Amino acid sequence: MHARPIAYAARVTSHLSVAVVGAHGRMGRAVCDAVDGAPDLELVARLDASDDVAGLAGGPAQVAVDFTVPSVTEANVHALLDAGLHVVVGTTGWTEESLGRVRDHLAEVSSGTGGGPGVLIAPNFALSAVLAMTFAQRAARFFESAEVIELHHPNKVDAPSGTAMTTARHIAAARAEAGLGPMPDATETQVDGARGAVVDGVHVHAVRLRGLVAHEEILLGNPGEQLTIRTDSFDRSSFMPGVLLAVREVVRRPGLTFGLDQVLDLG
Ligand SMILES: NC(=O)c1ccc[n+]([C@@H]2O[C@H](COP(=O)([O-])OP(=O)(O)OC[C@H]3O[C@@H](n4cnc5c(N)ncnc54)[C@H](O)[C@@H]3O)[C@@H](O)[C@H]2O)c1
Numbered sequence: 001m002h003a004r005p006i007a008y009a010a011r012v013t014s015h016l017s018v019a020v021v022g023a024h025g026r027m028g029r030a031v032c033d034a035v036d037g038a039p040d041l042e043l044v045a046r047l048d049a050s051d052d053v054a055g056l057a058g059g060p061a062q063v064a065v066d067f068t069v070p071s072v073t074e075a076n077v078h079a080l081l082d083a084g085l086h087v088v089v090g091t092t093g094w095t096e097e098s099l100g101r102v103r104d105h106l107a108e109v110s111s112g113t114g115g116g117p118g119v120l121i122a123p124n125f126a127l128s129a130v131l132a133m134t135f136a137q138r139a140a141r142f143f144e145s146a147e148v149i150e151l152h153h154p155n156k157v158d159a160p161s162g163t164a165m166t167t168a169r170h171i172a173a174a175r176a177e178a179g180l181g182p183m184p185d186a187t188e189t190q191v192d193g194a195r196g197a198v199v200d201g202v203h204v205h206a207v208r209l210r211g212l213v214a215h216e217e218i219l220l221g222n223p224g225e226q227l228t229i230r231t232d233s234f235d236r237s238s239f240m241p242g243v244l245l246a247v248r249e250v251v252r253r254p255g256l257t258f259g260l261d262q263v264l265d266l267g
């Protein structure tokens with residue numbers, strides 16, 4: 001497909017210059033507005049599916065923010081690194097393998113003196129979700145059972161959500177570290193999918209419902225008791241402080257950072 005030239009904003013200042021990739025989407029539009037409203041950031045390019053991110057090379061953008069679709073985000077990150085940008089990614093669909101390829105690419109383009117570009121990928125930029133994932137990971141070793149329910153708007157392209165995948169992986173890692181075995185479950189399913197997806201041994205259930213934005217419940221059970229951890233994003237404004245923090249942080253964090261918890265002082 002032939003890419004049309006990218007329209008840059010005429011004004012380039014000493015502010016951190018930001019390009020938004022996926023700028024016409026639900027998150028992309030909100031990120032453009034948030035960057036526009038931040039006194040220390042300058043929105044210099046809005047790209048969407050018909051634009052070639054490689055065209056950002058040599059332009060004013062220092063940081064690109066990708067909110068696109070799982071099928072293209074990895075290719076975007078490699079192209080953006082080749083174009084000389086730092087990258088913040090909110091798009092879901094990342095695996096250990098695709099993260100490994102980004103790490104390899106970063107090692108190739110790093111300065112060798114601890115410098116070089118940064119890539120910050122976070123499955124969820126909402127503070128409540130970041131804390132919910134952290135609390136679930138901490139609580140997991142104390143409970144026999146743990147299941148994750150994610151609930152989203154029906155236009156969401158993927159399931160389970162990136163947040164639920166990460167939550168389940170963290171719970172599984174915490175259980176393995178604590179030496180816990182498989183969770184109790186004597187159920188024989190009568191219909192495929194009745195017990196949801198299984199991510200590293202943790203059941204994950206996806207609800208798609210008109211009216212929702214982004215929500216997750218982590219259920220942890222023991223004989224006679226239950227801990228429920230719930231996070232609700234009622235509006236996409238919930239993600240914006242985290243996205244802006246990531247833009248400011250990524251320029252001083254060479255290499256790959258996965259998860260906004262890595263830049264918050266969570267103790
Ligand atoms: N990390 C978070 O906090 C967070 C929050 C909300 C959504 N998300 C994730 O962000 C992603 C986007 O969500 P959304 O609701 O904005 O989706 P959306 O469908 O509204 O927007 C996606 C946009 O990407 C564009 N696009 C597709 N291919 C492209 C390409 N090759 N180059 C540039 N643009 C391209 C589409 O045209 C569209 O405008 C999803 O993976 C979603 O799960 C993450």
Ligand SMILES: O=C(O)C1=N[C@H](C(=O)O)CCC1
Binds near residue numbers: 152160213214
């Ligand atoms: O709306 C979406 O799509 C969201 N995607 C992320 C996920 O899959 O975890 C974060 C929450 C919203």
